[in-house]
Amino acid sequence: MKIPLRLAKNKDLPSIGINHVAETNLCSQTLQLLDEYRAFTRSLSVMLENCTGCGACAKACHSYLGTGDFFNIPAARAGLLRRIFVRYFTWSGRIFGGFAGAGEIERGILDRWVEYFYQCNACRRCAVFCPFGIDTGEVVLAGRNILSRLGIVPSFMADIARNELTSGNNTGILEPAILDSCSFLEEELLEETGLQIKIPVDKPHTRILYLPSSSELFVNSDTLMAAAKVFHYLGLDWTLSSMLLEAANYGLLFDREVMKKHNGRIRAAASAVGAKKVLMGECGHGWRAARMYTEGANGPFPFQLQHILELVAECLPELRLTKLPIRATLHDPCNYGRGAGLVDGPRKIMRACVADLVEMTPNRDRNFCCGGGGGLLMDEMKQIRMQLGEKKAEQIRSLLPLDYIAVPCASCKAQFPLLIKHYGMGEVRTGGVIDLVGKSLDMRGSAVFAGREPNLT
Numbered sequence: 001m002k003i004p005l006r007l008a009k010n011k012d013l014p015s016i017g018i019n020h021v022a023e024t025n026l027c028s029q030t031l032q033l034l035d036e037y038r039a040f041t042r043s044l045s046v047m048l049e050n051c052t053g054c055g056a057c058a059k060a061c062h063s064y065l066g067t068g069d070f071f072n073i074p075a076a077r078a079g080l081l082r083r084i085f086v087r088y089f090t091w092s093g094r095i096f097g098g099f100a101g102a103g104e105i106e107r108g109i110l111d112r113w114v115e116y117f118y119q120c121n122a123c124r125r126c127a128v129f130c131p132f133g134i135d136t137g138e139v140v141l142a143g144r145n146i147l148s149r150l151g152i153v154p155s156f157m158a159d160i161a162r163n164e165l166t167s168g169n170n171t172g173i174l175e176p177a178i179l180d181s182c183s184f185l186e187e188e189l190l191e192e193t194g195l196q197i198k199i200p201v202d203k204p205h206t207r208i209l210y211l212p213s214s215s216e217l218f219v220n221s222d223t224l225m226a227a228a229k230v231f232h233y234l235g236l237d238w239t240l241s242s243m244l245l246e247a248a249n250y251g252l253l254f255d256r257e258v259m260k261k262h263n264g265r266i267r268a269a270a271s272a273v274g275a276k277k278v279l280m281g282e283c284g285h286g287w288r289a290a291r292m293y294t295e296g297a298n299g300p301f302p303f304q305l306q307h308i309l310e311l312v313a314e315c316l317p318e319l320r321l322t323k324l325p326i327r328a329t330l331h332d333p334c335n336y337g338r339g340a341g342l343v344d345g346p347r348k349i350m351r352a353c354v355a356d357l358v359e360m361t362p363n364r365d366r367n368f369c370c371g372g373g374g375g376l377l378m379d380e381m382k383q384i385r386m387q388l389g390e391k392k393a394e395q396i397r398s399l400l401p402l403d404y405i406a407v408p409c410a411s412c413k414a415q416f417p418l419l420i421k422h423y424g425m426g427e428v429r430t431g432g433v434i435d436l437v438g439k440s441l442d443m444r445g446s447a448v449f450a451g452r453e454p455n456l457t
């Protein structure tokens with residue numbers, strides 16, 4: 001399926017450390033970059049050499065199920081890169097060519113990479129169902145990395161990367177706006193609870209640096225306000241950082257050098273406030289990048305890394321919660337369930353917060369992607385994203401009526417309301433897991449309110 005993806009202009013790339021490759025050198029550079037990538041990531045060769053074409057991954061992929069496009073079958077998608085790999089880096093491809101599944105490198109293949117690597121949410125569901133564990137999501141990220149080093153980058157990705165690397169957040173919000181927004185949310189909290197609940201920014205000598213999604217300042221503010229309530233309740237010493245107000249790390253999704261720079265910013269921001277712990281907010285791929293790749297790419301952490309849902313799940317016995325009289329379900333973000341093992345904590349929290357928790361089928365590591373992950377939130381992809389979300393819509397419909405769907409990831413928070421509207425599923429609220437804690441927490445039990453000493457860091 002042809003996708004209307006806008007690509008970044010060459011002049012905009014040097015600011016994120018990418019130099020475009022001249023048209024005449026694209027093919028030779030592609031081979032060199034593929035050679036370098038496979039040398040660095042040995043598993044790529046294993047995944048490219050061992051597909052038997054059994055087809056088990058086809059029914060696992062929401063992208064293929066939603067679009068019906070042959071090249072969205074995971075094996076066929078990975079095949080766009082595999083044929084080049086086989087031709088130039090295996091003896092069978094060199095000798096038998098097309099009979100061994102090999103294909104010559106030519107300019108048109110790069111257009112196909114763009115087209116189909118950006119119809120994949122890198123959700124990794126195919127890997128769960130492949131008898132050999134072949135992870136087409138990883139093959140896709142290899143392809144996107146190569147494209148990026150050639151200077152072929154969606155403008156959405158390039159803009160976000162530039163914002164992340166210059167202002168420390170996806171949307172390019174500057175410090176005065178961050179401070180304004182935090183004091184506005186503090187006023188809202190005062191009105192709601194009667195308590196002076198602070199949302200500190202750049203507080204020095206602080207134990208915990210909290211990295212939310214920057215969208216929590218303006219769009220998903222219930223999540224940030226709920227986090228502030230929980231921290232206040234537990235008496236935690238925490239702060240936001242104006243130099244890094246973003247859990248998301250788009251580099252994971254298209255360029256590992258960009259990912260590495262963002263990781264470096266996490267370290268710098270933690271060190272600037274003296275944090276002993278970095279607490280990640282509700283962002284799926286941000287959590288995966290931080291948990292699974294940061295130490296490998298940038299060296300050991302000088303701080304403890306934890307997800308807010310892990311911390312809150314641990315602290316549940318400390319929290320006075322009243323179950324909300326609602327019927328709710330949990331969407332397992334792909335990067336929690338299949339990317340970085342975060343499935344029990346959110347359930348534990350939800351069981352404590354809602355009267356009627358129902359499970360999606362399938363769920364946990366078999367859950368379907370909502371179609372919003374993997375960096376596909378660009379406007380021009382909206383129509384296709386609705387197709388990619390068809391399986392998720394089916395899952396939701398089978399549970400209706402629902403009052404609330406917890407989607408503890410900023411990309412899912414952007415995609416779900418559109419899906420619900422597109423598939424005509426009425427009024428179902430969506431938001432974070434932490435939002436529910438904020439709603440069911442009885443602040444009269446707070447550490448500050450009760451005069452207890454902070455003891456949980």
Ligand code: SF4
Binds near residue numbers: 051053055131133
């Ligand atoms: S399930 Fe695995 S082996 Fe079978 S076609 Fe898909 S990627 Fe290839």
Ligand code: SF4
Binds near residue numbers: 060061077121124127
């Ligand atoms: S990673 Fe997800 S979207 Fe991509 S091919 Fe696999 S199942 Fe499909």
